[in-house]
Amino acid sequence: MVVKFSRVSVWGADDLMILATFSFLIAFVPLNANAGKNGAGQDMWSLTVDQITEYFKASSCFPVHDAISNTNQNFYIIQALYYSTIAFLKASILFMYLRIFPGERFRAVLWGTQAFNLAIGVTFLLLGIFQCRPIHLAWTAWRRDSESLGTCMDVVIIAMVYSAIQVGLDIWMLILPLTQILGLNMKWSKKFGLMFMFSLGLFLTAASTIRLKLLVDYHQGTHNFTVGSLQIAIWSDIELCVGVFTACIPTTRQFFRVFIFGRPDGSTSLHSEHIRGRSLEGSPKRSTRQAAEAVDEPSPHTP
Structure with a gap:
């Protein structure tokens, strides 16, 4: 926000x-943290009825048919927030690519x-919201007397x-900028610098993969939700936190460049059309190189 409000970018x-x-x-984060207060990490059958109901309603999981033998899990409020956050996060990264690359x-x-x-995002958000009929079964289905009230x-x-789709999408979005950077008309040292910056998205992919593995283990192993x-x-x-950091990497680079290392800022006169490549002229390699420089958003007057 400092970079944006100071008109560096x-x-x-x-x-x-x-x-x-x-x-x-x-x-999402406080609500997820509140799951511990309502029983996350504790034996389900050591909790009160109110704790279990609140846990399933506000923070995470519930058994679909039988509270003892079924290993299905549901995220209701948190699940809806999770799906929304991931969708907006990926959209932000893709819009950043659209600003940088003109091809x-x-x-x-x-x-x-x-x-x-x-x-x-929309499909899974709707699946998360309307996973039960009636909806309140999302936090009451653990009770035996509610089992016959719906599905x-x-x-x-x-x-x-x-999660599997998101891991695949993460990998795809890592590959996309690398295909453009390899064709840049610049020194390999600068290419590697750009590749390293975009490759930091591997941390997001790793976190998504670990979460997927935990979901699989949870589904196959535990009966205590x-x-x-x-x-x-x-x-x-x-x-999610790593994802936000990943999306902010180019702006963070600008922050350090201008405010920490004190390099002069000449980016305030740069318009979005120039960033998107509409004003770029010359060969494809030249256009791609100039677009890549939009990560630092140099002034058009810079030699």
Whole structure:
């Protein structure tokens, strides 16, 4: 925000998306942490009825059919926040790519990826909200007397499928900028610097993969839902926080460049059309190189 409000960098759609992401994250992290108060990490049958109901309602999991033998898990309020946060986070990163890289074919691929991310986000958000009929079974189905009142989907499987898709999308979004950087007309030392910066997204992929592994283990192993969900809750926090950091890497680079190392800022006269490549002229390699320099957003007057 310091970089944006000080006009070191212009505002864009990626900034709006990361603000939305951060807003959801502010709600997600405390609610996830509150799961410990309601029983996360504790033996389910050592809790009171009110604690279990509140736990399933506000923070995480519930058994779909039988409270003892079924290993299905559901994230209700937290799940909805999680899906929304991930969707806005990926949208922010993709909009950042759209600001940096001007190639028309590449931009078409980015818009296609953006549409896929939107479709996945909306689909799984709706699945999370309407997983049970009636909806209140999401936090009351653990009681035996509520078992005959409706039905619920196998939301653990849904969560696993979603996580697997997100890991694949993470890898795809790591590959995308690397394909452009390799064609830049610049020294290899600078290429490696850019590749390293974008490759920091591997931390997000690693966190997503660990969370997926925990979901699989949870589904296959535990019959005690409050005990088994604690690590998943922790890694959900880690995944989202690492994701926000990853999306902010280019802006963080600008912050250190201008405010820490004191390099002169000549970026305030740079317009979004120039960043997007509409004013770029010359060969494809030259255009791609100038677009890559938009990470630092140098002044058009810079030699």
